[in-house]
Amino acid sequence: MASVLIVDDERSMRDFLKILLEKEGHQVTTADSGTRALETLSKLAVDVIVSDIRMPGMTGIELLETVKEHTPELPVIMITAFASPDDAVLAMKNGAFDYISKPFNVDEIKSVIESATNKNLSTQKNQELSTTFPEIIGKSREMLKIFDMIRRVAPTPANVLIYGESGTGKELVAQAIHEHSKVASQNFVPITCSAIPEDLMESELFGHVKGAFTGAINDKSGLFNEADNGTAFLDEIGELTPIIQTKLLRVLQEREIKPVGGTRTKSINVRIIAATNKILEDEIRAGRFREDLFYRLAVVPLRVPSLRERKDDVPLLVDHFLKKYSRRLGKQIQEMSSYAMQVLMNYNFPGNVRELENIIERGVALENSNIILPESLSFAGGMKQSQSETPLHPANSLMQAAESEEELYDLGIERVIANLEKRLISHTLTKTNNSKMKAAEMLQISFRSLRYKVKKYGLS
Ligand SMILES: Nc1ncnc2c1ncn2[C@@H]1O[C@H](COP(=O)(O)OP(=O)(O)OP(=O)(O)O)[C@@H](O)[C@H]1O
Ligand SMILES: [Mg+2]
Structure with a gap:
């Protein structure tokens, strides 16, 4: 059972959805405008919002934007008219969980609500x-x-x-x-x-x-x-x-x-x-x-997200490609050394899964032992290239933050890290042609905190 907030200026729509969702066992609250919806949200804990897009006053997209700003995790489902696919595109682009289109298909509504309320899908x-x-x-x-x-x-x-x-x-x-x-x-x-x-x-x-x-x-x-x-x-x-x-x-x-x-x-x-x-x-x-x-x-x-955005899939993919190429090349390699894995986890994969696949294929081909060592990993353009692509490469990053080991201890940890952060941000901004939006995404921090750091380090 979930608590659902329905936002629509048309009464018949609100009633229809309310009856439908209550029958499914959900607890339903309704609002007839975006402003009312925000009022309700300030008083009531809600699991999912279902909102019309075209409403007088605050539009559904504006409501969506406001909700995403304050509670990004709260799923919002938008109602679009069948005849306006551009609304659907707009909704998805603004972070809607999904959209349902009028005329309604009851099964579709049920399944969309169901997956929105199961945000944290069970392991099963x-x-x-x-x-x-x-x-x-x-x-x-x-x-x-x-x-x-x-x-x-x-x-x-x-x-x-x-x-x-x-x-x-x-x-x-x-x-x-x-x-x-x-x-x-x-x-x-x-x-x-x-x-x-x-x-x-x-x-x-x-x-x-x-x-x-x-x-x-x-x-x-x-x-x-x-x-x-x-x-x-x-x-x-x-x-x-x-x-x-x-x-x-x-x-x-x-x-x-x-x-x-x-x-x-x-x-x-x-x-x-x-x-x-x-x-x-x-x-x-x-x-x-x-x-x-x-x-x-x-x-x-x-x-489809880049591999950088889902690094937790790297070990799974490594395992998959190791098996694939060991079989294909007739080798007995079943695993990565933990340092080799660490190097991969710190790499940012500009070529995504295809690049990871190539790295593993080459690694399996080059490796003579039955475990992949870091030496057998070669990145596009050679290891040098990979290190500049990998500002956080474990062995290299500290040295980049200071001229020498002595200086490193002179500066102390705080300043070394700040130094490193500054270089990493500057490096990323160069890569993204100064797009703060893209840089924030690549560095996995919010736009706001990137903007703050850029200012702090005088990087703009
Ligand atoms: N999630 C994945 N699991 C297993 N293999 C994958 C995965 N994603 C990509 N690959 C493999 O990576 C390679 C590239 O994938 P694919 O050709 O689908 O990429 P693409 O997005 O179409 O790239 P491009 O834009 O360059 O055409 C393929 O060999 C594919 O099998
Ligand atoms: Mg392709």
Whole structure:
């Protein structure tokens, strides 16, 4: 049983949700505006908020922002109209736990509330979630959230946009969504948008008829045809040229395709999963990506976290890759020396899981004993490079904070640490092109405390 606060200016909506959730055994309080909701929150302990977005006065998004500022852990579920996917995007971007769209699907509401109130998913549920997706390794909170999203979005026909840094596992997530979808027995057809020259792209996507252009010696069916009734995976979608973007948008709107040089259109029914390591909102702002196409593709946006954000998965991944490559290379290596593990835990993995996988593969290949020693770990660009990538590398960091060991003791621990902190922040700011937001994220501190430290050390 959970205490749920429902915020909606429409009385019928409040009543409907109240009755539904009380039947489920929850304790329900209602508010008819954002302001009233905040009043209630100051007096009452609540486990989850369900709020409409469009309300007179304070909007649902403003309420969400305020709640996230004061109680970031409190899950907020937003109600969006079916016809406005951009509301859903906005809600998720502002930290909503999830959204439900009108007209309501009762089962959906129940399951969303259920997962919001089970914030700290029981270990049994964790186990269940991580065994549902055996190919995707991870038990961190961030990954469990991804598993939960996959489980919920997979059976729907909604287009999904997967974004995240290179090497985070976006393609694995796309495959998992298809495999848990209702069209799992149909084709999953991947295409890498950046790998195909522009003049061939249209024919790759929609096919062509014999004789459509020089070299078109036969009919070609194209991605959408092959993925008909199944899933098309458009990888590196951020690389699509403007012309192809426009054509793709039309296909998504009209649900029919016409092969290059052909005269007849054909209806198609394809679920699109797109992936990108770019921030498409930035591409839109720069005029490189169509906003209307973005909203068609990102009905459900899914962000795959970087490995830096889920370091607690590193040992699990190491174990997985050690087994994989020991088997493949016919070696008997079962473990890492604890110092080698420590080096990995302190590394920041700009190349994410793919980089970790490469490190382990090389380590297994190079190691002659049956345990991986730090010497067998080589980082992209060599060990030197890795140390500058790893300001917290255990052996190096102290020396970076002072010129010599003598000076180190002269300064005393407080100043050595401050020195180190200053260098680390400055290093990170350089890496992020002075984006304090990104730097704070990488250093895992709040924006506010980063801003404070930047000022304190005169770094701006
Ligand atoms: N959670 C994970 N568990 C196991 N293997 C993983 C995981 N995440 C990524 N990998 C492995 O790392 C490699 C990179 O993953 P993938 O190709 O899915 O990344 P990506 O996000 O699509 O990267 P890019 O943006 O560069 O295309 C693959 O070999 C994949 O199997
Ligand atoms: Mg990929």
